[in-house]
Amino acid sequence: MERYHYSPQDIDDSFSEKIYDLYLNGIDGGKRFLTAKEVAQLERYRHEIDDQVNASDFTFFNLSQELMEKALVRAQGYYKDILATPFDFAGGESVELDGEKRAYSSDEKELWQYWHQYLKYETLDRYAEAIEKQEKGDEELAGKTATELEADARADVLTMFDRWFDRLIKLDREDRMSQYFNAFTGVFDPHTNYYKPIDKENFDIRFSGKLEGIGARLLTEGDYTKVTEVVVGGPAWKGKELEANDIITKVAQEGEAPVDIKGMVIDDVVSQIRGSKDTKVILTVKKVDGSEKEIIITRDIVILDESFAKSLIIDGQAPGEKIGYISLPSFYADFQDRNGRHCADDVEKEIEKLKNVGVDGIVLDLRNNGGGSLRDVVKMSGFFIESGPVVQVKSRDYEPEVLMDVDPQVQYDGPLVVMVNNFSASASEILAAALQDYGRAVIVGSNSTFGKGTVQRFIDLDRTLRGFEDVKPLGQVKLTTQKFYRIDGGSTQLRGVTPDIILPDNYAYIQTGEKEQEYPMPWTEIAAVDYDQKVLNMTHMEQIEARSKARVATNEIFSKVQANAARMQKLRDLTAYPLDLEAYQDLEAARTADAERFKNLFDKVVITSARNLEVDLPIFEADESKKARNDDFLKAVSKDVYINEVLSIMHDVIELERVAINDRN
Structure with a gap:
């Protein structure tokens, strides 16, 4: 430290x-x-x-x-x-x-x-x-x-x-x-943490979107370990023997005696079951009908595809207008595997597919994206500008280093809207800040992003400390080694990124983000660097914002969201409860009546045209479970009032840019 x-x-x-x-x-x-x-x-x-x-x-x-x-x-x-x-x-x-x-x-x-x-x-x-x-x-x-x-x-x-x-x-x-x-x-600081070995393993799985094991999610019920889900496409799923609700009683490695896992904590059970690709594990399970069975599973790489980038096409607000939508849940990267997936590469592929079908604009959704790979966010930012600085990174005793997009190629030069919210953090904030500073995109979201402006690295204690062989593995420490700054010199630390267009949000009155953490690092500022781009400048931001405000003011759902935000703040402040039945029932009745006004707030279908690209359809047609997950994704998008408003914002961008081009000509 x-x-x-x-x-x-x-x-x-x-x-x-x-x-x-x-x-x-x-x-x-x-x-x-x-x-x-x-x-x-x-x-x-x-x-x-x-x-x-x-x-x-x-x-x-x-x-x-x-x-x-x-x-x-x-x-x-x-x-x-x-x-x-x-x-x-x-x-x-x-x-x-x-x-x-x-x-x-x-x-x-x-x-x-x-x-x-x-x-x-x-x-x-x-x-x-x-x-x-x-x-x-x-x-x-x-x-x-x-x-x-x-x-x-x-x-x-x-x-x-x-x-x-x-x-x-x-x-x-x-x-x-x-x-x-x-x-x-x-x-x-809040992002400097000690990770025991199993915690670091779990972190790597979330970061890379893959693991080596059998592909099953587990939980502890009393002294027993229960299977809650078999991951589609994983070894257990392919074997068709292990099922949800099975109770695992013993675990054996190939050629070794089984270990009774009754009463064992879940981390230890997971350590027993996970293992290297192509090795075998033997599970003794008790089925729902009471029968007992030994299941042999050959471990393999399990891909958790719900964390990866995916795209759709949505009709815009004008006849014939076609908008590309890319959802990016995290800035994932697999640094352990030379052939592992990286979010920048995946987003580049999605952009190319959308360009091939002739979209008029692209929406990049970074809502609830907690960040990830710094290298990937720099590369991804470069997709939308010719070349230039993306972010400044400062170490403790050194001058700031400017991370550049050095590739003059522009993967997408059309209208761009980036969606964020209170839980868009770190790498999400770097990308949103860079595109905002360049004037390259319209940033749309809640009143601010999370406000995490620091960079972490892992230190492996086994490699750092000699000796202690009797207690290794010691785990790792993730610690803050750098702060990052916008190219205009400001930091996203504590303050986050303020969107160009702010939409009503359920958490608008609740304090969230880095500033609410214990001992956050302070906001600081350094010198700006020179930057410029000639791809597409959002020069009509005041008009775009004014049009959006007018729509939001008359939108019934957004009006309810604003009222609900005040209700949620009130609920959060309520921490003392009566223990008298009648008084409690009165309190619950009042809360229920209040909540009833906001029931099914986001259940109304507001987008009817969201659809997969034809090139992606064979993937879902070949796998029933992937089709089911895709159907859920499409359903969620169809009811997303924020995406619906962004489609209107995108239409304004396209229309005003077209007018500007005509005026210049």
Whole structure:
């Protein structure tokens, strides 16, 4: 951290305080487990963690784990004891669910009282719902007494807490140590994290969109590991033997004895099942009908294609107008495989396909795209300009480096709209900022993007640290080594990218993004670099924005979105609930009535012309599951009011550009 991080911290008492607060919030932010007296034992070390770091001393961590282990056992006793007795839902009692608004319980008696309120709330929520369903004629609840409904509600809560505590108790020292380490890294910035080996493996899978294994999603139910989904196209899917809802009881590597995985945490189960391509794993599974079966699966590369770029054609707002739509869920890249997929290459292919069918404009959708490969975003930005700077990257003690598009080729020179929202981050912000600075595209979205203006790299601790062979693998540290800046010199850090056209958004009044994280790096500014492009300049932005505002003002759905945003802010601020049945029912009735106004807000079909390119149709016709996923994608686009407005914005861009060309001629 001291050697590589962009902004190293002094290991002093202030550092110690921050670690203490982050770690305590991580292990008991809801203030449901520790008492004030127990926290006082930990408080003694508030200013000593820095000294323990330098001495390789884990006294504070060990004490925290000892207290938490006892607290978990105690809380488990509380909920089992409390849920054994019926609740009386009368009186003026209430419960505060936000840990930040409550103090730690002074002693075990007060903690028990909080748990009683907490469990009473959870039971009341289910009890009130059951009463409502019964009144509406639910056949399963017909004839049940109030006593029976309350008992059923308590039983449901007991099952939920049994599952929760089963997961908590199964966490081993490595899991808890990982949480402790991440309190250290979190003080540097929100994106500097420690990854134990399985976490790094999962990160690589998300980043590359592929894994080596059998292609099955799993979850823990009690002591058992259950298959929730078999990934289409993977080895398990091809074998047709492993099915959703199968329970895996044992795992064996080829030529080795099976390992009983009952009670094993999910990360350890996954480590047993995943493995290199062309190796075999033998699963002992219990089927839904109770039969037991051994299934041999040869591991292979599993492609998670839902994360990849895909395109559609949509009719524009004028007769004969044809718009290309590209959805890019992430800036994925597979650096482990020379032949692996990269998002820039995939988007280039989609652009070429859209050009071949003669689209009049292209929409690039980066909503909810959390970023990824910096190399790919630089290359992708170059698709829309001749050549020039895309982003500036600054390391700790060096002058900024300007990352350039050096390829003079322009893959697409037509009208371009980029869609973003509050959750478009990092690489998404680089691309949106570059195209906005160049005046090359209209950026459309919520009031701002996420605001992550930092670059991370992984440090493999096994390679960095010699020795420690008895405890390797040690995992990796992802740390912030650089900040990136727009070509105009400003940073997207904290501020994000403000779209040219802002559309109503459900999260408009809720604070989101980098600025809401703990210890984010500050916004800074550096000198701008020279940039220019002669492909297509969006010179009519004021007119385009004015037309969009006029449409939005008269759009019924957008009007409801604005009202719903205010409602969602109000709901977020509500953290205290009555424990009286009548008062709770009144509160829920009011909330339900309020929510009813926004029910099925985005269920109306607003786009009827979205369709696949003919060149892509054979892919879906050859694979039933891919066809089903594609149908869902088309259905989602057909109901997307934001894409519909973007089609109108695109029409304005095309029309105004045509007028400008005629005027110049």
